[in-house]
Amino acid sequence: MTARRPLTLATLGKSPRGHDPRIPYSPHYDDLYHSDAGAWSQSRHVFLAGNDLPARWQGRTRFVILETGFGLGNNFLATWQAWRQDPQRCEQLVFISIEKHPLSAQQLRDVHARSAHAPDEPMPDWEVARTELAARLVAQWPVLTPGWHTIDFEVAERTPGGAAGQVRLMLGLGDVHDLIPSLMAQVDSFYLDGFSPAKNPDMWDARWLGRLDRLAAPGAMAATWSVARPMRDTLTKAGFVIERRQGHGSKRDMVSARFEPRHVAAPPAGGLWAEPDAAHRTVAVVGAGLAGCAAAWALTRQGWQVHLIDAQAEPATLASGNPGGMFHAILHGEDGVHARAYRAAALRTAQVAGAWMAQGLVPGQATGLMRLDELPDGEAQALLQSLGLPDSFVHWQPVAQAAHTVGCHTPSGGWQFDQGGWLSPPHYARAFLQSAQTTGRLHWHPGRRVSGLHRAESGWALRSEGQAEPWLQGMGSVVLANAHALGALVATLPSDQAGFALPGGKVRGQITHLPPDACVARLHQPVAGQGYALSLPDGSLLCGATSQHQDDDPSVRDADHRHNLQQAARLGAWQGDAQHAALDGLSGRTQWRATTPDRLPLVGALPWSWERLQALPARARLDQPRMVPRERNAHGGLFVLGGLGSRGITWAALAGDLLAHWVTGSPCPVEADLRDALDPARWVVRQVKQGRHTAAGT
Numbered sequence: 001m002t003a004r005r006p007l008t009l010a011t012l013g014k015s016p017r018g019h020d021p022r023i024p025y026s027p028h029y030d031d032l033y034h035s036d037a038g039a040w041s042q043s044r045h046v047f048l049a050g051n052d053l054p055a056r057w058q059g060r061t062r063f064v065i066l067e068t069g070f071g072l073g074n075n076f077l078a079t080w081q082a083w084r085q086d087p088q089r090c091e092q093l094v095f096i097s098i099e100k101h102p103l104s105a106q107q108l109r110d111v112h113a114r115s116a117h118a119p120d121e122p123m124p125d126w127e128v129a130r131t132e133l134a135a136r137l138v139a140q141w142p143v144l145t146p147g148w149h150t151i152d153f154e155v156a157e158r159t160p161g162g163a164a165g166q167v168r169l170m171l172g173l174g175d176v177h178d179l180i181p182s183l184m185a186q187v188d189s190f191y192l193d194g195f196s197p198a199k200n201p202d203m204w205d206a207r208w209l210g211r212l213d214r215l216a217a218p219g220a221m222a223a224t225w226s227v228a229r230p231m232r233d234t235l236t237k238a239g240f241v242i243e244r245r246q247g248h249g250s251k252r253d254m255v256s257a258r259f260e261p262r263h264v265a266a267p268p269a270g271g272l273w274a275e276p277d278a279a280h281r282t283v284a285v286v287g288a289g290l291a292g293c294a295a296a297w298a299l300t301r302q303g304w305q306v307h308l309i310d311a312q313a314e315p316a317t318l319a320s321g322n323p324g325g326m327f328h329a330i331l332h333g334e335d336g337v338h339a340r341a342y343r344a345a346a347l348r349t350a351q352v353a354g355a356w357m358a359q360g361l362v363p364g365q366a367t368g369l370m371r372l373d374e375l376p377d378g379e380a381q382a383l384l385q386s387l388g389l390p391d392s393f394v395h396w397q398p399v400a401q402a403a404h405t406v407g408c409h410t411p412s413g414g415w416q417f418d419q420g421g422w423l424s425p426p427h428y429a430r431a432f433l434q435s436a437q438t439t440g441r442l443h444w445h446p447g448r449r450v451s452g453l454h455r456a457e458s459g460w461a462l463r464s465e466g467q468a469e470p471w472l473q474g475m476g477s478v479v480l481a482n483a484h485a486l487g488a489l490v491a492t493l494p495s496d497q498a499g500f501a502l503p504g505g506k507v508r509g510q511i512t513h514l515p516p517d518a519c520v521a522r523l524h525q526p527v528a529g530q531g532y533a534l535s536l537p538d539g540s541l542l543c544g545a546t547s548q549h550q551d552d553d554p555s556v557r558d559a560d561h562r563h564n565l566q567q568a569a570r571l572g573a574w575q576g577d578a579q580h581a582a583l584d585g586l587s588g589r590t591q592w593r594a595t596t597p598d599r600l601p602l603v604g605a606l607p608w609s610w611e612r613l614q615a616l617p618a619r620a621r622l623d624q625p626r627m628v629p630r631e632r633n634a635h636g637g638l639f640v641l642g643g644l645g646s647r648g649i650t651w652a653a654l655a656g657d658l659l660a661h662w663v664t665g666s667p668c669p670v671e672a673d674l675r676d677a678l679d680p681a682r683w684v685v686r687q688v689k690q691g692r693h694t695a696a697g698t
Contacts, residue, residue, distance in 0.1 A: 006388020007146055007173055010101040012111070022114045024072060028101065038249075040130065042225070043078035045248040050223025050256040051189040054082050060090040061275070061303055064667060066187040066215065068176055069194035069203060070099035072111050073137055074130075080153070080167055081129045091166070091303055094667055096187070098172040098179050105141040112138070137169075142351075143393045143419060146174045147344060148182075150657065150669050151351075155301070155435075166301065170667060180208045184272045184675065185667035186217040192224035192255075197231065206234040213238040213261060220259040227253045270605060270626040270681055273634075275665035280476030280635040281305060283663060284462055286450050286489065287482035288315035290429050290648045291641045294656030295479050297432035300441040302664040307472060308433070308442060309462070311449035316429035319483060319591040320648060322511055324534055324542045326526050327353070327650040328369045328420030331394065335387055337677045341600065342647075343393075344670055348654040350419035353428060361434065362427045363537060365525065369420025370402055372529030372571065374412045392418060407524035408572035414529065422526045422534045425649060432656075445472075452492035453478060459635065477636035477663050480606075483594035486642050490606065497638075498609035499631055502602060502680055504643055505595040508551040511544035512564035513587045519575045531567030533574070543568040545646070556588040564588075596643035601651050603658045604679040605630035606638045613684065622688045628681035639663055640680055 015025040023039075047067075048054070057063035067075055076095050083089050103111065112134035142149040153167040172179040190212060194203035209231065212222070222240060224231070225248060232242050232255060239261030247254040267273055275281070281304045285292045288310035296306045312318070329346040332339040354366040373380065380396040397405060398413045405416060436442040448471075452463040460478045461470035480486045484506040490499040514520050516539035523541075526534035533543040544567075546560045565578035596602060607613070608629045613622065621627040631638040641659045644651045657669040658678065668675055676682065 005146060005174060005178070007144055007390075008101055009144065010103045010107065012103075012107060024111055026101075039072070039074040040078045042248045043075045044082070046225045046254050047075050047191045047193070047223050048079060048082055050245065050254060051191070051221045052256075053079070053189065054086045054089065056188065056221070057083070057090040057093065058086065058088040060188075061278075062092040062094060062666065063090040063189075064094045064185055064187050064217070065096065065189045065191060066183075066185070067095065067097040067191035067193055070097040070102070070171060071193070072103070073108065073134070075191055075193060076169060077130055077133045077137065080133055083167060084129075084154075092168065093166070094168045094170065094185075096170040096172065096183070096185060096667060098174070098176050100173075100175050102144050102171075102173055104144070105138055108134070108141060109138045140351075142171065143347060144173060144390055145343060145347070145393050147340065148172050148179075148670055150348065170669070176203060177205070177208050179671075180211060180215075182671035182673065183215065183668070184661075184672050185215055186272065186274070186665065187212075187215045188217050188220050190216075190220065190222035192222055192226070192231075197226060197228050204228065204231050206230065209234045210238050212240075213259070216240075216259040216261075218259075218264070222257040222259070223255065225251060225254050227255055231255075268626045269629045269632075270607075270679060272661075272668070273632070273665055276476055276635050280459065281664075282459075282475050283307070283477040283479060283636070284309060284460065284472060284475045285479045285481055286310075286462070287480070287485075288312070288429070288433075288446075289318060289320040289481070289483060290316060290425055290432075290652040291483070291644055291655065292479070292481035293429040293432040293436075294652040295481050295641050295659050296442055297436045298656035298660035299479075299663060300436040300439040302660050302666055303441070304664060305441050306436065306443065307445060307475070309445040309448050309450055309472075311447065313446045315433060316426040319509075319593055320425045320429055321591065322425055322542075322589060323513065324364070324422050324536055325425050325649045326369060326420065326422050326528060326532055326534065327647075328371060328417045328528070329394065331383065331387070331415060333383055333386065337674060338600065341670070341674050341677060342650065344674065345647075345650050345654040346417070347419055348657065348669075349650055349652070350421070352653040353423050353431075353649075356428070356431045357423065361431045362423050364421060364423030364428075366419065366421040366423075368405070368525045369417050369422070370397070370406045370410070370414045370525060370527045371417065371420075372402070372410055372412050372414040372527065377413060380413065380415075394418070403572070405524065406527045406572070408521035408527070410527065410572045411570060412529075414527075420526070423649060428649065428652070432652075450482075450489060453489060453638075454492075454494050455497055455631075455638075460638070475636070477639060479639045479641055479659060479663070481641045483642060484592060486594070486640060493631075493638075495611075497631055498612060499638065500607040500609055500613075500680065500684060502606075502640070502643075503597050503683055504602075505549060505597075507593045507595050507645070508548040508553070508590065509545040509593055509646065510556060510560040510564070510588055510590045511542060512561050512568075513589075514541040514543070514565075514568075514574065515585050516540050521573045521575070523573060527571050527573060529571065531564070531571060533568045533571050541568065541573060543571075543573065547646070554590055556590055558583055560590075561586055561588060593645050593648075594642050595645040599645060600643070601645075601655050601678055602640050602643040602680045603655050604639065604662050604675075604681065605632045606640055607631075607681045607684050610684075610687075622684055625676045625679040625681040625685055628684045630681070636663070
């Protein structure tokens with residue numbers, strides 16, 4: 001996978017052939033980054049006009065563009081500016097771009113500090129716009145780790161045309177041969193860009209270029225400055241009709257192509273489905289913990305009406321109600337699914353929550369977390385070298401340095417995650433809802449305990465406890481985000497709509513809150529490793545947490561306090577004897593986490609029950625998650641978001657984004673194999689592979 005290939009950053013130099021020194025040059029590819037006739041004029045002529053934009057995005061809810069070489073970002077910036085200037089623009093512009101050799105934030109800043117167009121290009125208005133938008137891009141430039149990064153602009157803003165809108169950049173860092181197969185999206189326009197085929201043939205390889213039909217939406221177009229015959233032939237075989245148009249600058253011709261396939265295969269049951277029509281873009285989200293609040297946030301941002309329902313009077317009062325909690329990535333030598341998924345989740349949390357922290361909406365800090373490890377220094381450095389992850393994401397600190405960073409006497413060195421940190425879960429949940437409320441699409445239903453649901457002709461209907469008739473009807477979709485109560489609701493479905501009994505646990509956890517005193521260290525940042533400790537703004541210490549299966553005791557227990565104190569002492573955050581310390585003045589909290597056997601969340605459409613799957617014909621394929629039948633149709637479906645376990649803070653934002661992809665048909669924010677790893681249908685596939693009955697006659 002791409003994520004296992006370390007990134008190589010771009011190098012910039014001066015062209016040996018006397019080109020304008022203001023045009024960036026790549027020594028690696030011996031080529032200029034853009035035409036000497038002007039970067040933005042090339043973007044407008046080749047890629048915007050070549051895709052019949054902005055006309056084709058006008059009146060659309062969402063319009064998706066895929067670019068094959070981000071480079072300096074000029075095509076993105078020019079497209080963003082064209083969107084801003086168009087009063088009839090789409091509500092959401094999603095710009096997906098792939099870059100094998102990204103620039104650092106400083107390189108990007110330096111490049112855009114120089115003129116982006118030729119000296120004789122009379123475009124001062126575009127120059128002003130370029131400077132403004134480039135500065136916003138640099139300000140949100142991600143940590144350069146492999147995989148997909150989501151960056152949102154124009155959120156809840158009023159733009160020059162007067163209408164609210166949203167621009168989303170999905171930046172894929174890595175090789176196009178890895179990222180194109182990993183992408184799940186319906187693309188309306190393709191920007192085929194990159195260094196010339198003669199300099200960088202891999203960028204124009206038929207092995208991936210010929211697979212664009214998998215991504216092309218009905219009526220999609222593609223444009224490129226290249227007219228190379230192999231490229232045109234490949235596009236033709238992929239179902240595109242080629243048209244030559246007048247080229248840009250010194251180039252006589254360019255290509256504009258329209259997708260007109262002879263046949264389009266229906267998506268699999270667990271694949272990417274088209275967004276339902278406007279009448280069915282309503283969804284009921286059951287559960288208002290972090291999972292449900294994140295789902296509501298992500299869905300309202302996609303333009304959907306969301307009914308958020310919870311049995312409690314306020315959001316985030318149960319497992320999401322702790323005063324503080326951590327978020328961070330994990331490391332593994334193979335950099336497999338778990339490590340990559342947690343990395344994507346932690347980075348998304350730092351981005352989303354970090355912005356709200358800066359606004360004062362969420363108490364916390366996103367400037368670092370130390371995870372202690374007894375690994376020898378040499379082995380730790382060797383692991384980092386093999387993974388090739390940037391120091392700005394994670395680096396190893398020996399014991400003395402770790403102690404200085406954390407602010408206490410740590411027993412070992414550790415992994416410093418610079419985008420890790422802590423936050424207040426209730427405030428985080430409320431920030432999700434506050435953002436959702438600004439869209440005008442959130443409908444809050446507190447004090448409602450949903451006791452059953454079913455799909456009727458008019459849509460999904462939900463019943464409340466003690467009521468025989470539904471109180472909420474006509475929902476296009478339903479999202480179950482009610483933690484360990486999820487299974488009980490699934491069990492209320494009628495037999496012809498029955499869902500799969502997903503595996504899950506209910507794990508008791510108790511935290512301990514220590515007031516400020518001489519024994520409590522004032523930590524500079526959270527520290528973790530078989531327990532955790534973090535300093536709250538008032539100087540008190542939060543530590544924990546226990547992990548107890550099959551334990552329904554709601555009381556705060558002294559024995560669990562002592563367990564947490566022992567962990568805090570081992571981490572260096574508390575100086576005392578846990579077994580004999582007086583517990584007066586301590587407070588605590590007990591709640592239950594919803595867990596899964598593989599410690600990965602459940603995000604996606606609910607599979608059919610085992611009984612319904614067994615009734616399928618023998619030829620039915622159940623060996624891949626995307627092939628497993630779901631409780632969904634063209635109008636919507638039944639989805640789940642749960643099993644976040646003890647990492648709810650880390651998972652919430654990314655899980656919300658991924659859930660919105662499932663419900664609305666928006667581009668998937670993670671690689672396809674990570675989507676599969678979080679898909680509830682993975683448990684069907686595992687049972688099949690373990691030799692359980694799969695279908696009738698097998």
